[in-house]
Amino acid sequence: MDKVDPQFADRAVADAFAAFPNPARAGVLRLRALIFEVAAGTPGVGRVQETLKWGQPAYLTPDTKAGSTLRLGRPKTGGYAIYAHCRTSLISDFRGLFPQFTYDGNRAVLFRDQDRPPEEQIALLIGAALTYHRKR
Numbered sequence: 001m002d003k004v005d006p007q008f009a010d011r012a013v014a015d016a017f018a019a020f021p022n023p024a025r026a027g028v029l030r031l032r033a034l035i036f037e038v039a040a041g042t043p044g045v046g047r048v049q050e051t052l053k054w055g056q057p058a059y060l061t062p063d064t065k066a067g068s069t070l071r072l073g074r075p076k077t078g079g080y081a082i083y084a085h086c087r088t089s090l091i092s093d094f095r096g097l098f099p100q101f102t103y104d105g106n107r108a109v110l111f112r113d114q115d116r117p118p119e120e121q122i123a124l125l126i127g128a129a130l131t132y133h134r135k136r
Helices: 011-020 025-039 090-097 119-129
Strands: 049-053 058-061 070-073 082-086 100-102 108-111
Touching: 011 025, 011 049, 011 058, 011 100, 025 058, 025 070, 025 082, 025 119, 070 119, 082 119, 090 119
Parallel strands: none
Antiparallel strands: 049 058, 058 070, 070 082, 082 108, 100 108
């Protein structure tokens, strides 16, 4: 995949990333870059809007409305996570493919602070989320 890592358009989003402790910050920044990389390489996704939802960085497809929102955050248990809307089948479908990962119900894939996200597998989750409404 081509590396796509846009500058922050929103200072509040940049501040949210700055608030992540090290080394979790490196993991969420890599997930952020991966979201933009997958979006750029996936036809029909369109522009990805980066904003805050519930104080967490969130990614939407406002122009095409092709996707379901993804969020990046820090679970109460520590580490970091990529969250999908709990009323979608995104996490349960992903769990069916990759049961070896740690999950928070139908909401999130969890990572320990020091873990680098498994990019090849997480890219599948991101692609499914960014195109979720196109398939329905």
